[in-house]
Amino acid sequence: MRSKPAVASYTSRVPNHNPTRTVPGAANKRRRVRFLLLLGVVALYGISVPWYRSADQPLRLWLGLPDWVTTALLCYLGAAGLNFVAWHLTEIPEPEADRDRASGPEA
Amino acid sequence: MNPEEVAVLAIGVYLVLLVAVAEAARRARVDRSPDDHFLAGRHLGAFVLFFTLYATSYSGNSLLGYPGEAYRRGYLWIMATGFMMAVTVVFHLLVPRMRPIAIARGFVTPGDWIRDRFDGDRGAGALRIAVAILMTIALANYLLAQLTAMGVVASEATGGRIPYSLGVVGLAGMILFYETLGGMRAVAWTDAVQGALMIGGLALMMGWLLRETGGLGGVTQQVAALRPDAVQVPDARSCANWASTVLLLGFGSVVYPQAIQRVFAARSARALRRALGAMSFMPLVTTTVVAMIGVAAIPKLQALGVVEADSVMPRLLGTWAAEGFLAVGVATLIFVGALAAIMSTADSVILSLGSLVAADLLGRARHDPATTRAGKRLAVGIMLAMVAVALLPRTTLWRLIELKMELLIQCVPSFLLALYWGRLRAPAALLGLAVGTAMAGGAALADIKRIAGVHVGLLGLASNVAVCAVFTWFTPRRVEGHSWDAYS
Numbered sequence: 001m002r003s004k005p006a007v008a009s010y011t012s013r014v015p016n017h018n019p020t021r022t023v024p025g026a027a028n029k030r031r032r033v034r035f036l037l038l039l040g041v042v043a044l045y046g047i048s049v050p051w052y053r054s055a056d057q058p059l060r061l062w063l064g065l066p067d068w069v070t071t072a073l074l075c076y077l078g079a080a081g082l083n084f085v086a087w088h089l090t091e092i093p094e095p096e097a098d099r100d101r102a103s104g105p106e107a
Numbered sequence: 108m109n110p111e112e113v114a115v116l117a118i119g120v121y122l123v124l125l126v127a128v129a130e131a132a133r134r135a136r137v138d139r140s141p142d143d144h145f146l147a148g149r150h151l152g153a154f155v156l157f158f159t160l161y162a163t164s165y166s167g168n169s170l171l172g173y174p175g176e177a178y179r180r181g182y183l184w185i186m187a188t189g190f191m192m193a194v195t196v197v198f199h200l201l202v203p204r205m206r207p208i209a210i211a212r213g214f215v216t217p218g219d220w221i222r223d224r225f226d227g228d229r230g231a232g233a234l235r236i237a238v239a240i241l242m243t244i245a246l247a248n249y250l251l252a253q254l255t256a257m258g259v260v261a262s263e264a265t266g267g268r269i270p271y272s273l274g275v276v277g278l279a280g281m282i283l284f285y286e287t288l289g290g291m292r293a294v295a296w297t298d299a300v301q302g303a304l305m306i307g308g309l310a311l312m313m314g315w316l317l318r319e320t321g322g323l324g325g326v327t328q329q330v331a332a333l334r335p336d337a338v339q340v341p342d343a344r345s346c347a348n349w350a351s352t353v354l355l356l357g358f359g360s361v362v363y364p365q366a367i368q369r370v371f372a373a374r375s376a377r378a379l380r381r382a383l384g385a386m387s388f389m390p391l392v393t394t395t396v397v398a399m400i401g402v403a404a405i406p407k408l409q410a411l412g413v414v415e416a417d418s419v420m421p422r423l424l425g426t427w428a429a430e431g432f433l434a435v436g437v438a439t440l441i442f443v444g445a446l447a448a449i450m451s452t453a454d455s456v457i458l459s460l461g462s463l464v465a466a467d468l469l470g471r472a473r474h475d476p477a478t479t480r481a482g483k484r485l486a487v488g489i490m491l492a493m494v495a496v497a498l499l500p501r502t503t504l505w506r507l508i509e510l511k512m513e514l515l516i517q518c519v520p521s522f523l524l525a526l527y528w529g530r531l532r533a534p535a536a537l538l539g540l541a542v543g544t545a546m547a548g549g550a551a552l553a554d555i556k557r558i559a560g561v562h563v564g565l566l567g568l569a570s571n572v573a574v575c576a577v578f579t580w581f582t583p584r585r586v587e588g589h590s591w592d593a594y595s
Contacts, residue, residue: 041196048189049349055342059331064323066338069182073395076188080387083196087384092203092376095211 027091034089037082044082048075110428110435111266117439118261118269118446125285125450128296132289140476142215149210149371153378155295157385159455160369162298164194164360164386165305165393166249166452170445171256171420173394177401178408178419181330181337184398186349191390193357194366195383201361202370202379204526209371217242217367217522218467224525228533237540238518239467242364245515246460247493252511253453254279254497260449263421264442275497278446279490282454287483291372294454301447306392308444311437313396315427316403326399329406337405347560355562358519359512365459367522420445461486510551513564517543520568520575528579535578543571 050068062070142149151159169191177184205220212223218235225231254275261274269277285293320326331338341349360366373379404419407426421442428438461482465471471478521536546567550556555563 038196038199045189045193045196045353049186049346049353050340051343051346051350053340055340057340059327059335059338061324061327064325065327066182066340068340069185072185073188073391076192076395077391079196080192080391083192083387084384086199087195087380087387090199090203090380092380093207094376095207 030089034086037086040082041079044075044079048072111268113435113439114264114442115268117443121443122281125281125297128300129285129288129293132293132296135292151295151372152374153381155299156373156378157382158299158302159295160382160386161389162302162448162451163365163455165448166253168252169397170448171259173397174401174420177398178404181334182402183341183345184401186352187394187398188390190353190356191394192387193353194360195386197357197361198383200523206370206376214371216462216466217364221521225533230537231533234521234533234537235467237537238521239463241514241518242463245511246364246456247489248511250453250456250493251496253449254493256449260421260442260446272498275494278450279494282450282457283487283490286454286458291458294458298451301451304444304447308441309393309396312400312441316400320403326403330402333409334405344560348557351561351565355512355516355565359516362515362518362522364463365455368459457486457490460489513547513562516564516568517547517571520572524575530579531575535575538578539571539575542574543567546570
């Protein structure tokens with residue numbers, strides 16, 4: 001059987017390739033914030049579906065759209081913002097090959 | 108020159124531009140390895156990566172299928188914004204864990220993950236082949252949807268001067284040409300051109316529709332008068348279908364082979380983070396706009412009587428083009444943008460299909476240049492087969508997407524569950540996959556689409572995960588260490 005490079009260091013919960021992330025407290029805080037942001041995304045998805053509204057309610061316009069549509073769109077706008085920040089806080093450990101390539105030319 | 112002749116000319120100019128981009132990509136080629144052909148040497152930067160992810164995600168389905176669905180279902184189709192955004196949300200589960208492993212071990216195809224993760228397990232080979240078969244069927248279906256959409260757009264834009272069949276055959280030939288010439292690099296670069304055309308075209312079209320119908324309020328009032336059901340608060344079954352579609356598309360899209368390969372192809376983790384972060388906003392400026400266009404078409408196309416769902420967008424553009432020379436120019440730009448979006452998805456799919464069949468199904472060595480050649484030949488074969496199917500009578504684009512997703516989502520446990528649960532072994536994943544696929548496939552054959560609004564594929568996934576969990580629960584832990592036990 002061929003030998004595999006170890007992966008534990010790539011997937012461990014405290015990657016420290018970036019010097020700005022070497023302080024465990026700071027790394028933990030980033031992870032906590034990211035987790036809360038993603039929880040926020042899930043909550044907004046829950047609100048976007050109008051399961052809590054009665055289907056026979058009369059049409060009410062809000063910003064030119066039925067109010068349940070505007071609510072859904074605002075939820076998605078919020079979710080996009082939170083998801084954007086969450087991606088910027090996401091730690092994707094970089095193996096050596098990855099970091100070497102990052103300094104090379106783009107395709 | 109009439110609008111139809113302008114459209115033929117514009118399509119010609121666009122195809123010449125694609126040939127030039129493909130030639131530039133061929134010159135940028137480093138070698139003939141599968142890494143270079145299928146993953147652009149893993150050097151895609153944030154900008155190109157963003158556009159290739161964008162152009163690949165927003166396809167013929169988005170530009171033809173989604174307006175058709177919005178036209179049929181009204182404002183309920185705002186759910187499309189949610190499910191397209193769900194893809195970048197669910198990617199949080201896959202990317203941070205899989206990307207480092209993929210880079211460290213040189214993965215080229217999704218099957219490399221299965222081979223590596225379940226290495227040494229009984230049934231690992233069967234699981235890899237089963238996943239590859241499901242992915243191939245799903246991608247072939249997706250390719251069929253794109254070919255159908257290409258034929259519709261080319262025919263409608265040119266008033267039949269380019270017939271449907273010639274649109275399918277000719278444009279498929281063009282895709283094969285530049286994909287074979289420049290591989291992933293050509294696909295990604297043409298995606299960047301195609302993505303820019305698509306954004307510009309949609310913004311112009313929305314502006315025209317709002318001006319024509321008196322703004323959003325005007326559209327809503329007119330739709331409410333003609334079709335009250337299109338503005339009503341959805342009932343419980345529709346809400347269940349909304350949530351089910353978000354989950355189906357969110358989880359199903361994460362195991363798209365072409366999406367997984369873009370995760371492998373990114374130049375760096377930072378480029379990937381930036382591209383995926385920016386992608387969060389794209390459903391708001393693309394899917395929402397497309398859904399609004401479909402709703403605004405309700406009063407606009409009322410006079411035309413019954414309109415086929417997939418023809419809503421071309422009909423609207425045709426109506427617009429009749430208004431004058433400037434409108435002809437802008438409508439033509441949008442037609443070309445739509446064609447660009449469709450072709451950009453089709454090229455990514457055919458590239459992925461070639462690598463998937465060559466490496467995962469036929470077991471070719473993943474770093475051997477012979478695999479590149481085999482992948483190219485297989486891509487041609489698959490394209491020819493799908494072109495033949497596309498020329499036959501068809502179902503709606505949206506139903507093709509649902510069918511594809513219901514099968515593809517059965518691969519999710521072999522990726523996401525396997526990433527987080529070290530105890531999961533190949534026999535359990537294989538059994539779960541078989542049960543989920545039997546449920547989803549059996550329901551499709553029996554023409555059962557949903558149960559209480561929930562997609563049968565999603566119920567199949569629930570059974571799939573349950574089987575994985577129960578089988579693993581009753582399987583004793585392996586005494587010897589396994590590198591994946593770190594995930595337990």
